[in-house]
Amino acid sequence: MANRIIDGLQQAIFEHRLLPGTRLPEDEVGQVYGVSRTIVRSALQSLAHSQLVTIEKNRGAFIASPSIREANEVFEARALIEPRVAGMAASRIEALNLAKLKDHIAAEHAAMAAGDKGTALALSGKFHVEIARIAAHDVFTDFVQSLVKRSSLIIALYWKRPDTTCESHSHNALMDAFTDGDRQAAEEIMRSHIVDLHSGLDLTVKDEKPVSLADALKF
Amino acid sequence: MANRIIDGLQQAIFEHRLLPGTRLPEDEVGQVYGVSRTIVRSALQSLAHSQLVTIEKNRGAFIASPSIREANEVFEARALIEPRVAGMAASRIEALNLAKLKDHIAAEHAAMAAGDKGTALALSGKFHVEIARIAAHDVFTDFVQSLVKRSSLIIALYWKRPDTTCESHSHNALMDAFTDGDRQAAEEIMRSHIVDLHSGLDLTVKDEKPVSLADALKF
DNA sequence: CAATTCAATATTGTATACATTTTTTAATCA
DNA sequence: TGATTAAAAAATGTATACAATATTGAATTG
Known part of the structure; x- marks a missing residue:
């Protein structure tokens, strides 16, 4: 299938x-x-x-191969939608969800420690989707899922510092806000987290994605 | 194709x-x-x-057949995204766009006057997509387009007053804000317009969409 | 007569065959 | 040699054939 x-x-x-x-x-x-x-x-x-x-x-x-413009748009959209979603999640989160999120973060750390960068990256993205699921809003969840997926390609193309970890410090801060059920805090942390990710990209125009050899050499 | x-x-x-x-x-x-x-x-x-x-x-x-829950979610999403989009459109709108929007509204009125309800309804939805196009943000445009399409099904199922026009009064008010390039006003008008549309739906749980005879009689 | 079973029918799921287009390779010519 | 053209190969676009599943309807049974 x-x-x-x-x-x-x-x-x-x-x-x-x-x-x-x-x-x-x-x-x-x-x-x-x-x-x-x-x-x-x-x-x-x-x-x-x-x-x-x-x-x-x-x-x-x-x-x-998302363009620089598309990259900016995706993160602008995330900056609008995900804080709202995080706020909703904080309002309705339960013990079970908290445990699951904690496991998620632990797995991410473990993968990073093991040097399995790919898995860590994937988990880091899925963390955001998991939050949307907790918010229990299917429409927003679909949007977040779609944006996170696209972000994965954007990061592959434009991430500034290849060796730097996509620091999950913010993820821990979010956990705290969730634990307190602090909607306001969750919103604000998520907003700055997205802005942070966005600023971790090098989106200055240089050679607008050569990407595939075929495309690059055809002029 | x-x-x-x-x-x-x-x-x-x-x-x-x-x-x-x-x-x-x-x-x-x-x-x-x-x-x-x-x-x-x-x-x-x-x-x-x-x-x-x-x-x-x-x-x-x-x-x-969107569920009541889905209907609520779609309009919640529209209430978040479309005001932002309207604001962006107001900031960057140009004479050409204004003319196009005016034509759009005129066509909608004409269809309504001619009793062509279907066309009027379709045009009314496309007005929102047109605004997103003016905002020139592809990601948001895709979202709005998707939400407007789904709204069409939602309205078919849950619109309260079958004979009442999906009043385009708000559309005229939006035009004014665009003409003035008044971002703030455009945002606020759009927000209340969406809330208005949402409240025009009967989303009280009764028999949760019987819809198709087949589904309705199978119990 | 109502309910059930089973064959007939219709519809979807998947693979394959053929047509069209693109890409590659080889040959030709300046 | 480098560029152009032509033929060959490979890949996609579409239709069709066959398999699997679901639906319908008649026949059977209690």
Whole structure:
């Protein structure tokens, strides 16, 4: 079924094993998952709808390469939506959720300690989605999920300091606000956290994503 | 190509010619548009991703029936996002855009005067998308577009007063704010407009969307 | 007569075949 | 050699065929 492929590719994108510009030939993907092109096409179209994949007519599918402009827009959107979502989560959070979030952070730390950067990065993104789930607002959850996924590609392209950890200090601060059920604090911490992430990107125009060799050398 | 089908179905949904719960057999749709099921499936999956269509495994596609909860969430999201978007539009609007919006409102009035309720309704929704386009923020535009589409189904299900016009008084007020380039005013008018629309819905739980005869009688 | 079972029918799920387009490779020519 | 063209190969776009599932309706049974 297409979901296996969608999940597989998404996870690979999350963990930066698949980088922007990578070609995704239908046959090749189909062979990996042991399905026909029919299923692969369905999966690729779904990913294209989420803006994780770009489909060029008669040329095929590629891992998307968000532009600098798109990167800014995605983080502007996150800065508007996620603080609201964090506030909602703080209002209705329960012990069970707190424990789950704590586990999540622990797993992230563990992965980082083990040097498994990809997993740590993926977990760090999913933390935000988890908060949206706690807020129990499906529409916002879908938005956050979509924005977090796209952020993964943006970070792959524009993150300033490759060795620096996507510090989860803010995540701990959020945990505190949640524990206190402090809506106001959760909102404010999340807002500054997003702004922080945004400012961790190098979005100055230089060569506007060369990305794939093919695209880069074609002038 | 699938786009023709997507646009056709979307327009029909916009104009309330296709109502929530309606079945969409692949063969039938394919015959209407003169294409094979391959294309139809692609179109239906795309519409499902936009939440305009629900696909049930081995059962097929139906026009979506948003729940009361979903209806509330959609308008909460609009209340957060659209005021921001309206403000951005007010900041950067130009004469050309103003003229276009004016035409849009005129067309809406004309349709209403001609008793063409469906067209008027569709135009009324597209007015909001047009504003997002002027704001020139692709991420927000996509969100607004998605939310407006879903609103069309929500209105079909829950609009309180079937004969009452979806008054475009607010649209005129917005035009004034845009003309003045008054960001603050645009934001505030949009916010109250969305709240107004929301309150025009009957979202009290009664029989939670019977909608399709099939679903309604199966208990 | 109501309920149930089972065959017939219709619909969706997936793979494959063929058409079209793009990309690559080889050959030709200046 | 470098550029251009032509043929070959590879990839995508679409239709169709077949398999699996769901629905319908008639026949059967209590």
